[in-house]
Amino acid sequence: MADLEALLDDFAEECADLERIVAPLAAADWALPTPATGWTIAHQIGHLAWTDEIATVAAADAAGFQQLVTEAGPKAFTFVDDAAEEAATAPPAELLDRWHRGRKSLTDALRAVPAGAKLPWFGPPMSAASMITARIMETWAHGQDVADTLGITRTPTARLRTVAHIGVRTRNFAYTVHGSTPPADEFRVELTAPDGTIWSWGPEDAKQRVTGPAVDFCLLVTQRRHPDDLAIEATGPDAAQWLTLAQAFAGPTGSGRTAGQFA
Numbered sequence: 001m002a003d004l005e006a007l008l009d010d011f012a013e014e015c016a017d018l019e020r021i022v023a024p025l026a027a028a029d030w031a032l033p034t035p036a037t038g039w040t041i042a043h044q045i046g047h048l049a050w051t052d053e054i055a056t057v058a059a060a061d062a063a064g065f066q067q068l069v070t071e072a073g074p075k076a077f078t079f080v081d082d083a084a085e086e087a088a089t090a091p092p093a094e095l096l097d098r099w100h101r102g103r104k105s106l107t108d109a110l111r112a113v114p115a116g117a118k119l120p121w122f123g124p125p126m127s128a129a130s131m132i133t134a135r136i137m138e139t140w141a142h143g144q145d146v147a148d149t150l151g152i153t154r155t156p157t158a159r160l161r162t163v164a165h166i167g168v169r170t171r172n173f174a175y176t177v178h179g180s181t182p183p184a185d186e187f188r189v190e191l192t193a194p195d196g197t198i199w200s201w202g203p204e205d206a207k208q209r210v211t212g213p214a215v216d217f218c219l220l221v222t223q224r225r226h227p228d229d230l231a232i233e234a235t236g237p238d239a240a241q242w243l244t245l246a247q248a249f250a251g252p253t254g255s256g257r258t259a260g261q262f263a
Helices: 004-022 027-031 041-060 062-075 079-087 092-111 128-150 160-169 171-177 214-221 237-245
Strands: 188-192 198-201 209-213 233-235
Touching: 004 041, 004 092, 004 128, 027 041, 027 092, 041 062, 041 079, 041 092, 041 128, 062 079, 092 128, 128 160, 160 188, 160 198, 160 214, 171 237, 188 214, 209 214, 209 237, 233 237
Parallel strands: 188 209
Antiparallel strands: 188 198, 209 233
16 A cells, blocks of 8 residues: 555655755746746646645545536636646746645645545546655656756656656556557566666566666656657567557646657
8 A cells, every 4th residue: 555644755855856946046937938838937837736726626625626627628628728827927936835835735635535535536536645646746747847948957766666656557548548459468667766776567477568767767658758769668569659658647648749859
């Protein structure tokens, strides 16, 4: 069983790492365009704040969350961008404060979720541990966009295991959103962690295999790098196909990044 408190600590640390990058920025820098088309640094932080708030509603008020989903129905393909656009209009100090308050509320709400309860979401219902796992993944991914904008190389941490885990667990989802049938057999995934140890998932004798640095795998499944620019290797045709469509996030398929974009 996942350790919720440990995951909440990782979430706090991931947020703090990103805040250390954005908090000192001049107001003008918050308007810098990021690799996500149409999104500035302010959009990135606004999106994180908004999603933390929505996740809090899902954790504390299932009926309220369903109402939000119903209201968003007519603009299902734009409401995420619309929320980021609205959030980005706030002054940086106000946006940072909103982000602080949102992630604290989320942490408090997840601690109060009864053991075994499932929370509604835009994809399949999730446990409290799965919800905070998704928030760690998204905070890291959008933090990558900010780092890329500013030309910063972040130091990989053990928190990448959480990002990699959700990347592995969403294999079948990635096939489904691309209109494909997932392979029947499990894959073996072996990733080299930042400390040189190996993180692994799946049967040791699986014929379909994915190997490489954990940070590269995380960049792949969050679509922050093109597969051609990563040291990820696939053994078997099914594993090779997965690398072209993997996504660890809910929602429609993303546009990803182009080959050589960050060379």
